[in-house]
Amino acid sequence: MDKIKFVRSILHILLLILTTVFFAFSLLSSVSGQEKLIENLPNTLPWIALYLINIITFRNETLGGVIMIAFAIFLFFFFNILPNNNWIVLFVFILPILLLGVMFLIIGIVYNKYKQSRIQ
Numbered sequence: 607m608d609k610i611k612f613v614r615s616i617l618h619i620l621l622l623i624l625t626t627v628f629f630a631f632s633l634l635s636s637v638s639g640q641e642k643l644i645e646n647l648p649n650t651l652p653w654i655a656l657y658l659i660n661i662i663t664f665r666n667e668t669l670g671g672v673i674m675i676a677f678a679i680f681l682f683f684f685f686n687i688l689p690n691n692n693w694i695v696l697f698v699f700i701l702p703i704l705l706l707g708v709m710f711l712i713i714g715i716v717y718n719k720y721k722q723s724r725i726q
Contacts, residue, residue, distance in 0.1 A: 610713065610716060610720060617709055617710060624702055625653060625657055632649040632653055633650050659674055667714030668711060675708065677707070681703065687700070
């Protein structure tokens with residue numbers, strides 16, 4: 607049980623760090639003044655959505671994992687990976703979100719089975 611809680615905590619911390627780095631990068635990329643910062647706000651919308659997914663994941667890992675996987679698939683099409691051959695975007699932005707989603711899904715299922723076995 608302690609190992610499951612430890613892994614859950616590490617995954618939550620990693621997701622929060624990843625979300626914060628992506629948000630800061632999208633907000634501050636190509637900013638040279640305050641006007642440019644305001645113009646860059648639409649670039650942060652996908653990462654604000656990732657913060658919302660972060661909140662869902664804190665409450666329910668299984669549901670959050672499924673939503674994160676769906677979000678990674680959405681980002682795959684949003685960044686237009688295949689026609690533009692943006693493989694760096696795939697490996698830097700999408701793959702970590704997809705892997706965290708799968709890990710949250712697995713740890714959520716394992717944790718729920720553990721809780722059910724303790725009740726019976």
